[in-house]
Amino acid sequence: MTARRYFIETWGCQMNELDSQRMAGQLMAQGILPTRDPQEADVILLNSCSIRDKAQQKVYSRIGEYRLFKGERPQLRIGLCGCVAQQEGQRALDVVPDLDFVLGPARVGELREVLSRRDAGERVLATGFPEVRPFDLDAIARDGSHKGMVTIIEGCNKRCTFCIVPTTRGAERSRSLREIVKEVRHLLDYGFVEIELLGQTVNHWRDPIENLDFADLLAVVAPMAGLKRLRFVTSYPRDFTPRMIEQVALHSNICPYLHLPVQSGSNSVLRRMGRGYTHEEYRALVAALRAARADLAISTDLIVGFPGETEAEFQDTLQLVEDMNFTALYAFKYSPRPGTAAPRLPDAVDDVTASRRLQILLDFQNVIQRRLNEDLVGREYEVLVTGAGRQTGTLAGRTPCHRIVHFNGEPSMYPAGSLVQVRVDRALTHSLLASSLSA
Ligand code: SAM
Numbered sequence: 030m031t032a033r034r035y036f037i038e039t040w041g042c043q044m045n046e047l048d049s050q051r052m053a054g055q056l057m058a059q060g061i062l063p064t065r066d067p068q069e070a071d072v073i074l075l076n077s078c079s080i081r082d083k084a085q086q087k088v089y090s091r092i093g094e095y096r097l098f099k100g101e102r103p104q105l106r107i108g109l110c111g112c113v114a115q116q117e118g119q120r121a122l123d124v125v126p127d128l129d130f131v132l133g134p135a136r137v138g139e140l141r142e143v144l145s146r147r148d149a150g151e152r153v154l155a156t157g158f159p160e161v162r163p164f165d166l167d168a169i170a171r172d173g174s175h176k177g178m179v180t181i182i183e184g185c186n187k188r189c190t191f192c193i194v195p196t197t198r199g200a201e202r203s204r205s206l207r208e209i210v211k212e213v214r215h216l217l218d219y220g221f222v223e224i225e226l227l228g229q230t231v232n233h234w235r236d237p238i239e240n241l242d243f244a245d246l247l248a249v250v251a252p253m254a255g256l257k258r259l260r261f262v263t264s265y266p267r268d269f270t271p272r273m274i275e276q277v278a279l280h281s282n283i284c285p286y287l288h289l290p291v292q293s294g295s296n297s298v299l300r301r302m303g304r305g306y307t308h309e310e311y312r313a314l315v316a317a318l319r320a321a322r323a324d325l326a327i328s329t330d331l332i333v334g335f336p337g338e339t340e341a342e343f344q345d346t347l348q349l350v351e352d353m354n355f356t357a358l359y360a361f362k363y364s365p366r367p368g369t370a371a372p373r374l375p376d377a378v379d380d381v382t383a384s385r386r387l388q389i390l391l392d393f394q395n396v397i398q399r400r401l402n403e404d405l406v407g408r409e410y411e412v413l414v415t416g417a418g419r420q421t422g423t424l425a426g427r428t429p430c431h432r433i434v435h436f437n438g439e440p441s442m443y444p445a446g447s448l449v450q451v452r453v454d455r456a457l458t459h460s461l462l463a464s465s466l467s468a
Contacts, residue, residue: 033061036070038091041078043227043262044198045111047178048137049076052110053170055140063170068098072106072144074132077113079193081364085113089125096127106147108132108140112197116367118156131156134198135183138163158184158199166212174446175223175415177216181209181246182228187265189292190303190370191332191363194229206236206246213250222446223258223413224250230265232273244272251280257448258413258429260284266291267306269314278321285322286356286431289315290330294349295342298335301374308349315353326430328357333390334383335363336374343386347393356401356430357459358394362387395458402432402456409466412436414447424449433460443467 035056039049052074053063064070073095077088092107099105106129109121115133122128129147132140133156146153171177184199185192213224228234232243251259259282266289277283289311293299296307319325331346350358362383365372412426412434419425424438426449436451443449443465451463 033071034064034069035061035072035074036064036067037074037076038067039076039111040084040088041076041080041111043178043225044134044180044183044229045076045078046172047169047180047227048111048134049074050169050172050178051137051164052076052140053172054165054168055138057170058168059141059144067095068101070098071102071104072108073098074108074110077109077111079112079116079197079366081361082366083364085116088113092125092128096125099127106130106144108143110134110137112193115156115197116193119154122152122154128152130154133157135159135162138165166215171216171219171221173416174220174444175413176225177213177219177221177223178225178227179209179212179216180204180227181261182231182234185229186233187230187305188303188370190301190374191335191366193366193369196368198229201230201233203234203237205238206241206249209246210249210253213253213256217253217255220446222255222448223260224256226250226259226261228261229263230268231261232264233268242270242272243268244270244276247273247276247280247283251276251283256282258282258284260286260431262288264289266311266314267304269318271317274317274321277318277325284429284431285324286326286328286429287318288328288330291349291353292330292332293335293338293342294346295338296345298338298342298345301337302332302335302371308345312349312352324430326356326432327353328359328431329353329355331358331360331390332363333360333386334378334380336371336378337376338363338378338386347390350390350394350397354397354401355394356398356432358390358398360387360390360394399456399458402458402461404456405432405453405461406456407453409450409452410434410463412449412451412463414438414443414445414449416440416445426451428461434463435460436463436465438465 078084110132114131130153135158136155182203184201186201234243410428414426450466455462
């Protein structure tokens, strides 16, 4: 008898990546094995992102492609998972007749049960935010061996006027410090050297029982034996406290890299976005972080073309980017999302203007980023190998400051998860080229 196979396609953030690992683990525990070919799969899961309209459209068009496989494989099950699943719910089952189930992000731990309900004939709608959410630490198919991801806080309580996350991922729920430490220990014992703590507002974590915040959590997790690199994403600027900055300064294994989305450099736009800080406060936070940790690299997210954004407000964003020296920038054109407040704001920015601003911003950042990378030529770094490079005989990895590095080496010598000493030879805009110094 041939084994049953699954295929998972994942879009979006690290939380979706981890949710896919959780779903893969549940399938493997039932003897369903992975395949890279959707055409030979018995279960196809589309783990979707709804942060922008394009991402949502993409998942629907993919379902359209995969449902054709049912002609050859009538037993094929197709599940819509992730944020679009939560957002669309019953509507997805109504508009796509071949869709077998819809599984929201807070119901990921129920995949096994959902599949048996489907086998019993039900087209299953599993969305919403139940109080009890099964989570099986042993049934997570950890992908790759360089980075162990641990969710510490789910959902989001902020009400940024552009963002759909509070609708799709629900209200904030922090896991207890005890559970988090147990999972980190499990991953370190398994051999991971880098741990990435996850949350939409990761630094808003609070222990649900004791009076502990994210600074306390860092103080407990960072010193854990075997932990070479600790990272966390995504930090919300307003939630950073001096005690957290102290912890970042104190533990050298906390990577000198922080993703700190600013969204705009204009106070009036930030106010319309409901971000709860000014660009001056953001600048002061970055200055305090860099004073505490001189080698700190900071990346950010920016939205252009937000309703009412004037040319002068866009110039404020360029000014902030010029001043901040971000080592990476993820910039997006504003996309109106259902159930959010921003689409009701006046003076929508037309697509031509938004596209032009996006291009100007990206070109502007590329020059800065190239210069910052060139400053690193000649420096030596310990690189965490993430896998094979694009060319044969090369490997890819990350510096502690999260730069992508390509260097000479073979996976047989340095498998993913190895730490290799390299010297930077050349800077590109988005990566560094280096030579291995390890024997
Ligand atoms: N929770 C994080 C925060 O707010 O700082 C990030 C959440 S989101 C998954 C990642 C990024 O997508 C945001 O930082 C923002 O730049 C972008 N984004 C969110 N909603 C958007 C929208 N409606 N249009 C364009 N970009 C959007």
